[in-house]
Amino acid sequence: MQPLAARTGRISTSQTVAIDARYKELKAEGKDVLSLGAGEPDLDTPDFAKEAAVQSIRNGMTKYTAVTGMLGLKESVSRKFARDNGLAYPPSDIIVSSGAKHAVFNALLALVEDGDEVIIPTPCWVTYPEVVRFLGGKPVLVQTSYASGFKMTADQLGAAVTSKSKLLILNSPGNPTGAVYTEPELRSLADLAVKHDLYVLSDEIYEYIVYDGARHVSIASLGQEIFSRTITINGMSKAYAMTGWRIGYTGAPPHLAKAIASIQSHGTHHPANASQIAAQACLDSDGEFVRKMHKHLTECRDLALKRLAEIPGLRVLAPAGAFYAFFGIEAYFGKSYQGNHIRTSMELCQYLLDSQLLATVPGSAFGMEGFMRISFAASLETLDAALVRLQDGLSALK
Ligand SMILES: Cc1ncc(COP(=O)(O)O)c(C=O)c1O
Numbered sequence: 001m002q003p004l005a006a007r008t009g010r011i012s013t014s015q016t017v018a019i020d021a022r023y024k025e026l027k028a029e030g031k032d033v034l035s036l037g038a039g040e041p042d043l044d045t046p047d048f049a050k051e052a053a054v055q056s057i058r059n060g061m062t063k064y065t066a067v068t069g070m071l072g073l074k075e076s077v078s079r080k081f082a083r084d085n086g087l088a089y090p091p092s093d094i095i096v097s098s099g100a101k102h103a104v105f106n107a108l109l110a111l112v113e114d115g116d117e118v119i120i121p122t123p124c125w126v127t128y129p130e131v132v133r134f135l136g137g138k139p140v141l142v143q144t145s146y147a148s149g150f151k152m153t154a155d156q157l158g159a160a161v162t163s164k165s166k167l168l169i170l171n172s173p174g175n176p177t178g179a180v181y182t183e184p185e186l187r188s189l190a191d192l193a194v195k196h197d198l199y200v201l202s203d204e205i206y207e208y209i210v211y212d213g214a215r216h217v218s219i220a221s222l223g224q225e226i227f228s229r230t231i232t233i234n235g236m237s238k239a240y241a242m243t244g245w246r247i248g249y250t251g252a253p254p255h256l257a258k259a260i261a262s263i264q265s266h267g268t269h270h271p272a273n274a275s276q277i278a279a280q281a282c283l284d285s286d287g288e289f290v291r292k293m294h295k296h297l298t299e300c301r302d303l304a305l306k307r308l309a310e311i312p313g314l315r316v317l318a319p320a321g322a323f324y325a326f327f328g329i330e331a332y333f334g335k336s337y338q339g340n341h342i343r344t345s346m347e348l349c350q351y352l353l354d355s356q357l358l359a360t361v362p363g364s365a366f367g368m369e370g371f372m373r374i375s376f377a378a379s380l381e382t383l384d385a386a387l388v389r390l391q392d393g394l395s396a397l398k
Contacts, residue, residue, distance in 0.1 A: 011134040019349065023359035034386040036374035037359035039175060041241040041323070042382075043296065045278070046289045049240065052281035053274035061273050067265040068257075069096025069249070073276045076283040077249050084207070085218040087232060089251035095260050096279075098271045100205045100235035100248030105131055106267070107201055107231045107250060108167075110259040112137040116166040121152035123326065123366035125175045125203070140165070141367055146317060146328060150177035154188035161192070167199045170219060173206040176366045176373040177326040178319020180214045183222070190219055190226040199256075200230040205248075206322040208239050208290050209297055214320040220251075228253050238323075239290055240282040245275040297323050297376070300383055304376040307387035311394055323377040326363065330370040335397035342397060345372050355396070356389040 019037050026033045068074065074091035081087040081094075097103040104127060112118060114136035120128050122141040129139035142160050144150045157168065170189070172181040181189070193200050200219060207216040220230035235248030252260060264270070282289070301318075304325050308316045313331030335342055340351045345362030349372060352358045363371030374390070376383055 007134055007136070010136075011130050019353070019359055019361055022353060026353070026357065031357055033353075033357040033359065034382060034389065035359035036376065036378065036383070036386050036390075037361050039238075039324070039375055039377075040243040041238060041293060041297075041377045042379055043241045043293055045242050045245065046240060046282065046285070048285065049242070049278040049281045053278040056277040057274050061277065063273075065270050065273055065276065067270050068094065068261050069270055070273070070276050070280070073280040073283075076280045077251075080283050081232070081251055085204075085232070086221040087218055087227070087251060089232070093252055093254055093257040095250045095252070095257060095264060096271060096276060097248050097250065097264060098246040098268050099237065100203065100233050101127055102246070102268065103233045103235065103248040103250045104128070104201065104203060106260045106263050107233065107252070107256075108132060108135055108137075109263050110256060111167055111199055111201075113166075115164060117162060117164040119157065119160050119165060119168045119198070121150075121156075121170070121174075123150065123176055123363060123368035123371070124169070125171055126365055128169050128171075129367070137166075138164070143368070144177075144179075146315060149317065149320075150174070150179040150326070151181060151185065152189070154185075154192055157189055157192050161196045161198070165196060165198055167201060168193055169201045169203070171203040171205075173210055173214075173216065173319075173321025175206065175322055176324050176361070176363075177317075178322040178324050180210055180216065180320040181219075183215075183217045186217055186219045187222055190222050193229065194225045198229070200226065202230055202232050204232060204234045205238050207234065208294060209323060210321040211298060211301060212318070212320065216321070231256060236279045236282060239293070240279075241293065242275075242278065242282070245272075245278055247271055247275050247279040299380060300376040300378065301325075303380060303383055304374065304387065307384070307391070311391050313394075324373050324375050326366075326371055326373045328370055329363075329372050332394055332397055333370070337396045337398065340397075345369055348372060351397075352390065352393045356393040358386055358389040358393065360390070 112135040116137040118132045132139045232251040236242040315328030349362045361373045
């Protein structure tokens with residue numbers, strides 16, 4: 001039999017997906033497992049969005065739409081970009097895709113060639129380096145630190161640039177750390193991107209989820225030069241609890257938008273009509289759902305930070321955005337319980353899943369050992385019970 005394409009050897013299943021799969025397996029076996037692993041809001045999709053989708057199916061909106069999405073939806077996205085982000089993307093420069101993940105994939109397909117270097121502040125969302133590698137590019141992982149609030153400085157970016165650098169990926173508010181770049185920080189990164197002729201992919205999927213007065217700023221809004229080299233990506237999954245509907249969207253300069261549209265036309269064509277209709281209903285809504293979600297997540301964050309502060313040895317930085325806590329666990333390395341020796345974040349997370357039936361994600365999955373991530377987007381009862389298990393599991397290690 002002939003071999004698979006060589007590129008398949010350059011991509012691996014995400015560790016976050018692997019842990020979630022094990023969690024689902026245990027659940028299917030009837031075990032009382034709790035998960036703080038998956039990155040999805042616990043609230044349900046708003047009813048008005050579901051209704052709009054059901055109505056559209058009843059009304060027979062079941063045939064192909066334009067490749068880049070229905071015009072009505074792209075007009076809503078265009079208004080949203082202008083209203084919330086100060087970005088002037090006309091509908092013709094907007095592509096609606098099957099989730100922000102798909103939007104990221106499309107953008108990287110359009111940009112990354114063999115040998116191209118892509119600068120990614122790390123820890124980072126697992127998909128970025130995997131896809132860059134898959135496409136023959138080289139992820140240049142710039143290690144941030146607890147001390148810098150997990151943010152890449154302009155000096156670090158400057159030091160990472162080479163003649164092969166093509167693209168910088170930014171994700172603010174960020175997964176897994178919740179780091180939110182301020183406007184001056186973004187300005188200094190934007191200046192360097194312009195100076196070194198880099199494209200910027202700005203993944204803004206957590207934009208509405210910021211705390212303690214932090215403000216989300218779109219890097220593309222900081223001037224015409226950076227606007228013309230930035231691909232702004234966002235989506236419905238986190239803001240409207242619509243992970244399963246698979247709607248993400250991209251605003252890009254015309255030449256890139258055209259290339260991405262061509263790629264999508266031969267890949268997925270367009271996302272499901274009912275999902276597009278539900279997305280439009282959300283983008284045109286009064287924002288009440290987002291406010292409700294924000295209030296809930298703020299309560300979850302408060303509870304998580306309170307409980308984590310009670311556990312000895314953890315190094316916790318209050319996240320300024322998103323719905324994750326990413327904290328240092330090295331104090332537990334070298335300890336053991338009933339033959340479980342903990343040397344890595346993966347071993348710790350496996351131990352917690354097996355001994356406490358608690359799913360979490362190792363920092364190594366995001367490119368930073370010595371840390372782990374929990375998602376606090378859960379009901380307060382579930383979150384509390386899960387954090388008790390975390391505390392029990394950690395205190396049992398000697
Ligand atoms: C940073 C980041 N970007 C994109 C996505 C994917 O979003 P979507 O569900 O729209 O594909 C995630 C999901 O976890 C994420 O954390």
